[in-house]
Structures are given as C-alpha cells and as structure tokens.
Amino acid sequence: MLNPLHTNHKNLARGLAFAMALTCFSSLSILPGQAQLNGGINRNGLSGTQKFFAAHPKVKTATIGSGVGTAAGALTGLISGKGVVRGAAIGAGTGASASLVGSSEIMRKHPILRDTTVGTISGAGLALSGTRRGKVKNMGRGAGVGAAMGLALGLLRTGLN
Numbered sequence: 001m002l003n004p005l006h007t008n009h010k011n012l013a014r015g016l017a018f019a020m021a022l023t024c025f026s027s028l029s030i031l032p033g034q035a036q037l038n039g040g041i042n043r044n045g046l047s048g049t050q051k052f053f054a055a056h057p058k059v060k061t062a063t064i065g066s067g068v069g070t071a072a073g074a075l076t077g078l079i080s081g082k083g084v085v086r087g088a089a090i091g092a093g094t095g096a097s098a099s100l101v102g103s104s105e106i107m108r109k110h111p112i113l114r115d116t117t118v119g120t121i122s123g124a125g126l127a128l129s130g131t132r133r134g135k136v137k138n139m140g141r142g143a144g145v146g147a148a149m150g151l152a153l154g155l156l157r158t159g160l161n
Contacts, residue, residue: 057103058100058103061099061100061102061103062096062099062100063096064099065095065096065097065098065099065100065102066092066093066095066096066099067092067095068095068099069091069092069093069094069095069096069098069099069125070088070089070091070092070095071088071091072091072095072126073087073088073089073090073091073092073094073095073125073129074087074088074091075087076091076126076129076130077090077091077129077130079130080129080130080131082129082130082131082132086129087129087130090125090128090129091125091129093125094121094122094124094125094126094128094129095125097121098118098121098122098125101114101117101118101121102114102118111154111157111158112151112154112155112158113154114154115150115151115153115154115157116147116150116151116154117150118150119146119147119148119149119150119151119153120143120146120147120150121143121146122146122150123142123143123144123145123146123147123149123150124139124140124142124143124146125142126142126146127139127141127142127143128142
C-alpha cells in the first residue's frame with residue numbers, strides 16, 4: 001500500500017504514471033479487441049430471476065432490504081471500528097426484517113405501529129453493529145431511540161391530520 005510518509009518517490013511516480021496511462025488508453029477505441037457493434041438485443045421474455053421475484057414478492061422485499069442493510073451495517077461497523085463484516089452481517093438481518101415488517105399487509109393497515117416497529121428494529125440493529133458484543137444495554141437504548149423516532153415519524157405522517 002502506498003504511504004506518503006515513505007521516501008521512495010520513484011515507485012510512487014511509476015504507479016501514478018501507469019494508472020494515468022491505463023486510464024488514457026482504456027478510453028481510446030483503437031485498442032484491439034474493441035469492435036463497433038451494430039444492432040441490438042430485443043428480448044420480450046422475462047429472465048428466471050425476474051420470474052422468481054414476480055412469484056415471490058416477500059423474498060424480493062427481503063433481498064432488497066438485506067442489501068440496503070448490509071451497506072448501512074458495513075458503514076456503521078467501519079465508522080465505529082467494530083468490524084465491517086460483523087456490521088454487514090448484522091445490517092443484513094436488520095434490513096431484511098425491517099423491510100418485511102414495512103411490506104406486511106397487516107402493518108399497512110396500521111401505519112403508526114409499522115413506523116414504530118421499523119424504527120425499533122433499525123435502531124436496535126444500528127446500535128448492535130456499532131457496539132461491542134454482549135452489550136444488550138446499548139442495543140436496548142438504540143431500540144428505544146429508534147422506536148421514538150419511528151413513532152414521531154408515524155404521527156407526523158399519518159396521525160396528526
């Protein structure tokens with residue numbers, strides 16, 4: 001890894017020159033192997049993945065929520081210094097469960113309860129991915145703050161009309 005404190009500037013200059021040359025040559029269309037293609041692909045059918053997600057909407061919702069939660073948990077773990085993979089794993093579970101609660105048909109009839117539950121789950125997951133293992137007290141505090149924020153959001157969105 002390049003460290004600006006090291007005095008070996010020759011390797012640093014070579015690396016930068018190579019990166020700049022690679023960037024310049026990759027944008028040119030004269031490189032071999034790059035051909036101009038005419039025409040297009042016209043496909044009217046659905047792929048297997050699209051068919052599966054169309055038949056299983058809850059799996060699709062959980063997958064999307066898990067992806068968003070993975071990114072948020074990894075970022076939280078990176079910022080807090082508790083581990084990116086650990087934060088990503090906790091975030092994946094949190095995101096999947098929060099998205100399933102948010103897409104539930106029963107919870108759609110009760111939007112204030114839905115927002116409070118999603119806030120509780122999100123706050124607990126955020127606190128768990130940002131603290132040490134075994135600190136249930138911090139997870140409880142995070143869940144409480146998330147529940148309060150979810151309740152406030154639910155009341156502002158629907159309850160105070």
